[in-house]
Amino acid sequence: GSATVSILNGSYLKPNTPKNTGRQKAASLDKTRQADGDSAEDMNPQPVTLTSDQLCTTFPYHLIFDRKLRLRQFGRTMARLSPVPLYTGLLVTSVFHVLFPRISFTVENILQFTNSIYILGVGPSPSGKQNGGAAESGLSLKGQMIWFAESEMMLFIGSPRLQSLTEMKRMNIYMSDIPLYDVTREMVLLYQQRNAEIDITKKLDETTAELKRTSRELALEKQLTDRLLYQMLPAKVADQLKLGMKVEAEKFDQVTVLFSDIVEFTSIAAACSPLDVVNMLNNLYHKFDVQTNEHGVYKVETIGDAYMVVSGVPEVTTTHAQNVADFALTMTRLARSVLTPDSGKPIKIRVGVHTGPVVAGVVGVKMPRYCLFGDTVNTASRMESHGVPARIHVSLSCFK
Template sequence: MSYGLIHSCVKEWVLNNYGKDKWKDILDISGADDEQTFLNFQCYPDKATLDFIVIVVKHLEISLEYFLEGVGMHFVDFTIEKGYGEMLHTLGRTFHAFLDNLDYLHCYLMTTAFPGIVMPSFACTEDDEDPDVLFVDYYSRREGLEALAIGALRGCAKNFYNLSVRFEVMWTKAEKINETEVVNHVRFKVTQVGQIDSPTLDLVTMERAKSAHDEVTSFPAVDQLLELVWRTPTFNYENVERFKNLVFQFAVEPRRTAAALEREKDKTDRLLHSMLPPEVAHKLKSGDRVQRRASTAPPVGELSLLFSDIVTFTVIASRCQPHQIVQLLNEMYTRFDDATESNGVYKVETIGDAYMVVGGIPSRVPDHATRVVSQAIDMVRLAQEVAHPITGAPVQIRVGIHTGPAVAGVVGQKMPRYCLFGDTVNVASRMESHGVPGRIHLSADCKRKLDEERGPFAVEPRGGIEIKGKGHMETFFVASVGNSEAGGEPEGGTSASNGAAGGSVRQKESSVCRLQ
């Protein structure tokens, strides 16, 4: 396709060089309409344009090459008259720079004033031996129009750089650019033969540095995500090198991109849900500022809250290297985290060796006490799979659980956290700190809730004890689960009759370094 701008340029060239009578004869022979056939911004098929050119050349009795070169030179004057001169002149300070940037102009015109137009491509290199010589590679899907390109480039050199240049065709060949299309490749030798009114042409003579990209032959990541829409050569290194000044335009391939975006969204969601409850994360993503309501939110209702800590952790921390502590906690907490998924509870946070779990929020469930006690039993068992970094024996933990009301919400704007507030948090912490190694210590409220849920746990009374900040409280231990014991032998020789539940202790080497 070509625009009527070319036909108007042909008309002006004929009128300027051969007069009105010749032009009228050409119209009569071709059957063209002087008013309708030459609308500047109307598209015409290439065949219609070429057929008209054949009539012009035949009637004027001139060669096709003479006609094309003359029209090419006049086309520059024609575009200047139409107001495009300043835009063309800004392409480069020198003729070499102009040639290097010509493809960018074609890309701009194709996407703005002349959509759908098929433009040629140009690439320019220097002659290492003669600074007045340039080699210009011209690529076009239209065969036999190199004389038109010569005329246009000569016109640009004259009008914008006051430069007289000579063109020699070095060779012409057809090159395959994809599975179905062939492009006509012509190499010109362009020699500066004089200046009309300007300094010597400032040619760039720097040799292109060899790049690591010279070995690249394909671009798989680009091919997978994007579709080349302009131009149509196969997107490989050979064509990128061939059309080095060409702007390649890509369109996002909807299905593949949608799938890739969905995978990335899943990754982001998994990361977000590892830090915030999914229900809370959805609210935040939808613009519901949960943290604004945390301080005024009504109690979320009854929930069960668990705290645990590592027995003798202070001694371990004082006698181990920091990286050993990190390895110890990572080994144990990774196991605990997996257990929260199977038990349907939510990990609130870890602070040092303290691990905090809640059941009943953010998802409301009726059996939250049973779920949290199941988590506690798993934690006691899983802790024994990690070796004590000092003694080599299985690690023991204390666990405390309390059931009661609390306030929950997201606090902070940077690194927001889902937090619980209320006396239930304090009591659960006291259950843990007043507990016994290897045992699961329950408040009376938690036992009551377990009874209501008819869970599979045997619970034994511990008796009344003084709890800091709360006074005298009746508390309980989890004794067994069905026919299985619920814990291991407590550290320091505490007997199984004192409530240490559980199966056999598996002493296995941990990746945590033992002290010698």
């Protein structure tokens, strides 16, 4: 038969007395063992006993109390962590309260739920009731209630409910306070590892979001940079430079070059403030720049009041002369809409146009510029300087 063991101050109850049938079977078994050479001590082993100190050390989170809920024994770690000093005879409900199941802390209620997992809160009940009322924010124990009817003692054996090292630090619990056989160690470490993985994932998400934001900003800055680059250089040349390619100088057999300047610009600049002159030029050149795309011409540069465009470079076209001629007519019309700061009269410009061969290429490294070279450029400049105000001076080659 099985022996019922009651743990209290190192004492044990004797095994239950078996029935006659059990005695006969035991006697028959004893004779068999004696025949096999077993000693009487081997056939009747004495129960293994533990002292109270050994029990308190082996199960550091156990409690033993009687039917009147008076404390009889407790684990060493339990005594250290309790906010109230523990001693034999202390009323258990003055220190511990049942969080789960939702019952009053009495032996009768516990006996009705002996197969349940019990969670005990350590410390005064937050709601002043024995069942805890609300969730426990301090130390709590999870374990099992075992009733020993012979001695009328209730044994609670459990372990602290912990999830992280932060909780252990807050409750002043060390890893050495948790027995090696208790899975709480693995749970805490697993929870800590999970938190670390969550933190890493969160940081990765934040880094990813930051990279996406930076990528969008870089894309916007790239668009602005490309737009500025395409304003300084032809699109074909700018794309080659972006790819790190060397832009070789090219010769173009037939292009049309235009020069223009403001009539009596020196007198206007002398009579006005520098700021007024700049605003006047900016207003005039802005109107010209908008029309360059409309007429398919490329703005080469502006020097003071001189404005230079070309068609047929770097994209070859057979309508280069017509493109420049149309643009020249538009220029003279737009110039009349801009007034001089000194007199308030419309601006007059001279325009010179010539057609011929040129050599074009990128000059400079720090501030590269797309420049044109050849007699065609010089001739177009001379056509402008010898022209008539508010008129377009066209060379014979351009006219043909």
